[in-house]
Amino acid sequence: MSGGQTWFILGASSAIARAFAREAAARGADVVLAGRDDDDLRRTAADISVAYSVSARTATFDALDHAGHAALAATLADTQGVLNVALLFGIMPEQAAMDADPTLAIACLDANTTGAISILHRLATVLEARHSGVIIGFGSVAGDRGRLKNYVYGASKSALHTYLAGLRNRLGRSGVHVMTVKPGFVDTAMTFGLPGMFLVAQPRDVARACLDSAAKKRDVIYVPWFWWGIMSIIRVIPERVFKRLSI
Amino acid sequence: MRKVALKLEGWGRFTHADCAAARPERFAEAVAGFSAETGQMGICLYGAGRSYGDCALNSGGAVLITNRLDRIIGFDAQTGIVEVEPGVDFRRLVEVFLPRGWLVPVTPGTGFATIGGAVAHDVHGKNHELDGSFGQHVTALDLLLPDAACRTITPSDGDLFAATVGGAGLTGFITRIAFRMKRVPGGQVRVRERRAANLDAFLSAMQDAAGAAYAVGWIDAAARGAALGRGILETAEPASGSFVQPPERARRVPMEFPSIVLNPLSVAVFNEAYFRRVPPDGRTRAVPWRTFLYPLDAIHEWNRIYGRRGFVQFQCVVPFETGARALRDLLELISASHQASFLAVLKRMGAGRAGFLSFPMPGYTLALDFPRGAGLEALYAKLCAITLDAGGRVYLAKDALLDAATFRRMYAEFPRFAAVRQSVDPGRHIQSDMARRLGLQDAP
Numbered sequence: 001m002s003g004g005q006t007w008f009i010l011g012a013s014s015a016i017a018r019a020f021a022r023e024a025a026a027r028g029a030d031v032v033l034a035g036r037d038d039d040d041l042r043r044t045a046a047d048i049s050v051a052y053s054v055s056a057r058t059a060t061f062d063a064l065d066h067a068g069h070a071a072l073a074a075t076l077a078d079t080q081g082v083l084n085v086a087l088l089f090g091i092m093p094e095q096a097a098m099d100a101d102p103t104l105a106i107a108c109l110d111a112n113t114t115g116a117i118s119i120l121h122r123l124a125t126v127l128e129a130r131h132s133g134v135i136i137g138f139g140s141v142a143g144d145r146g147r148l149k150n151y152v153y154g155a156s157k158s159a160l161h162t163y164l165a166g167l168r169n170r171l172g173r174s175g176v177h178v179m180t181v182k183p184g185f186v187d188t189a190m191t192f193g194l195p196g197m198f199l200v201a202q203p204r205d206v207a208r209a210c211l212d213s214a215a216k217k218r219d220v221i222y223v224p225w226f227w228w229g230i231m232s233i234i235r236v237i238p239e240r241v242f243k244r245l246s247i
Numbered sequence: 248m249r250k251v252a253l254k255l256e257g258w259g260r261f262t263h264a265d266c267a268a269a270r271p272e273r274f275a276e277a278v279a280g281f282s283a284e285t286g287q288m289g290i291c292l293y294g295a296g297r298s299y300g301d302c303a304l305n306s307g308g309a310v311l312i313t314n315r316l317d318r319i320i321g322f323d324a325q326t327g328i329v330e331v332e333p334g335v336d337f338r339r340l341v342e343v344f345l346p347r348g349w350l351v352p353v354t355p356g357t358g359f360a361t362i363g364g365a366v367a368h369d370v371h372g373k374n375h376e377l378d379g380s381f382g383q384h385v386t387a388l389d390l391l392l393p394d395a396a397c398r399t400i401t402p403s404d405g406d407l408f409a410a411t412v413g414g415a416g417l418t419g420f421i422t423r424i425a426f427r428m429k430r431v432p433g434g435q436v437r438v439r440e441r442r443a444a445n446l447d448a449f450l451s452a453m454q455d456a457a458g459a460a461y462a463v464g465w466i467d468a469a470a471r472g473a474a475l476g477r478g479i480l481e482t483a484e485p486a487s488g489s490f491v492q493p494p495e496r497a498r499r500v501p502m503e504f505p506s507i508v509l510n511p512l513s514v515a516v517f518n519e520a521y522f523r524r525v526p527p528d529g530r531t532r533a534v535p536w537r538t539f540l541y542p543l544d545a546i547h548e549w550n551r552i553y554g555r556r557g558f559v560q561f562q563c564v565v566p567f568e569t570g571a572r573a574l575r576d577l578l579e580l581i582s583a584s585h586q587a588s589f590l591a592v593l594k595r596m597g598a599g600r601a602g603f604l605s606f607p608m609p610g611y612t613l614a615l616d617f618p619r620g621a622g623l624e625a626l627y628a629k630l631c632a633i634t635l636d637a638g639g640r641v642y643l644a645k646d647a648l649l650d651a652a653t654f655r656r657m658y659a660e661f662p663r664f665a666a667v668r669q670s671v672d673p674g675r676h677i678q679s680d681m682a683r684r685l686g687l688q689d690a691p
Contacts, residue, residue, distance in 0.1 A: 013272065013273055015272050015315060018272075037273055037275065039275060040275060043274060043318045044318055046318065047318035050320075050343070051343045188272075189249070189270070189271075189272045189315075192249070193249075193251025193253055193268065193270075
């Protein structure tokens with residue numbers, strides 16, 4: 001990637017976001033790490049400025065604080081060079097817990113869908129006016145099909161996929177590219193120790209795949225790539241069969 | 248801090264433990280989780296899982312995995328002092344700092360080990376005689392004590408520092424490590440390899456090479472009779488030139504090998520080939536630092552070569568005065584047992600050590616792997632007895648089989664460690680399988 005890039009990373013405390021920030025910085029980009037845990041973000045920012053000699057700073061971001069999103073987006077309007085956005089936050093309460101307590105299901109949608117659209121909608125306007133940049137939004141393979149084990153989380157990501165597709169259509173007209181990422185199982189806090197994990201990818205590999213694909217202006221990617229095959233099969237199972245499956 | 252039931256194992260895959268494990272990614276979460284633990288079996292710290300035995304396992308208790316606390320939090324290019332979180336590993340420090348002319352001052356033989364673990368075991372490298380142990384390069388530590396107080400300690404803090412460095416993680420949660428890197432002139436190292444026909448030739452060649460910056464010997468532990476102790480001595484000096492390291496081409500051992508793969512014949516064939524790789528009159532070549540420091544890191548999960556049964560690594564150090572005799576006894580016992588695998592490592596050590604339970608002493612250190620098999624415990628006990636008789640000790644980062652009584656006789660400064668441990672952790676907030684096995688948490 002050429003010089004003068006900045007990545008604004010939303011939900012920067014997670015393992016994937018940390019790996020993404022490091023990989024972007026290794027390719028010469030400045031990073032702005034946004035999230036709630038400022039002490040932790042400052043540690044990551046220190047790591048990145050020491051290791052890659054780029055500018056790394058932090059910003060306070062809370063997905064649920066919709067009122068603050070406009071002001072946060074406005075602070076980025078005068079960023080030098082090309083401004084890019086990576087939306088990497090999300091929560092995944094256990095399905096059983098959400099079934100028992102509907103407020104958890106609502107919280108999941110609040111963060112993953114409403115919170116994401118709230119901040120992206122503000123940032124979209126900023127990038128649209130700049131006529132440049134890339135937005136990477138993290139969906140999930142769980143959003144491709146409503147499954148017994150993960151359907152509320154899946155619904156929150158499915159809605160985000162649809163939103164990102166529309167945003168891609170809108171912003172493409174202004175020279176801004178939007179890429180949807182659908183990760184499979186990644187070795188993060190979200191999946192640590194969960195039973196039934198297989199073919200688990202490392203955060204660093206996911207980060208690399210995202211940046212490589214964004215540079216090629218891909219629209220929708222699965223990471224690792226073979227999840228495209230897995231989900232293609234899962235998508236074509238007829239609903240009358242699928243509704244009896246426990247996958 | 249979310250804990251999940253997990254079966255953890257040491258690198259040797261010899262010991263397993265059912266633990267309630269957490270792997271926090273945020274610093275505050277780790278600190279709060281460590282202090283909030285109230286279980287009867289306590290909590291132990293686990294880095295990258297590169298210690299061979301049970302020092303980072305806690306059967307029935309909690310385990311805090313630190314390898315996601317992996318940030319470099321500061322670097323001073325004037326002094327070379329770097330500050331890191333405990334889960335930063337050697338590979339990353341080499342990747343980040345070697346291009347700028349800085350190298351870790353001391354490193355174990357794998358770059359996957361964490362800096363937290365390096366302090367907890369006061370690790371050494373191939374440069375111990377000249378540069379000492381890792382803990383001697385540490386300038387400050389942040390230590391979260393079992394009572395939730397956080398202390399910054401330096402070498403001048405005396406007993407708490409000396410109990411923490413090499414203390415197997417039993418005095419507190421090391422949350423920040425500051426240590427001094429060293430300057431190197433280039434990205435390569437000039438390695439000289441030569442054959443040694445037997446143990447005497449080996450020891451005298453090592454003596455002649457005692458001024459070398461780095462020195463390591465590879466011994467054919469299956470050789471017997473006149474060839475007992477034959478091997479390859481490798482010495483190395485930093486070389487100038489480009490800092491660019493070649494791209495890493497790692498392979499992964501795809502599965503656990505069947506036990507039959509490793510047998511006395513395959514070991515003998517491998518060792519013969521390894522010995523003959525170096526021409527009779529030796530050779531000298533320049534190799535990248537990473538290749539020299541971490542030869543096995545190019546084969547990910549090499550521990551699977553031993554199959555499901557796992558293996559133990561025996562590493563001892565014996566004083567120079569009694570060492571030649573002790574090494575001969577050890578090697579004779581090992582070659583007669585037909586249980587040794589592949590290569591053994593022989594190095595000289597100096598006096599450098601930073602903690603009460605630090606492994607190094609001036610002498611020879613011998614390390615080798617044994618796959619799990621009948622008679623292994625008895626053989627290990629005999630090796631320990633020879634080591635003890637010679638006035639030496641075994642290395643806790645590798646050990647899975649030592650007993651508490653022998654441990655106490657090997658580690659003369661244990662009472663000083665135990666006194667600190669009693670004062671900082673009377674309630675046994677921190678525990679581990681090794682601590683219980685060796686009585687590390689007992690009174691002095």
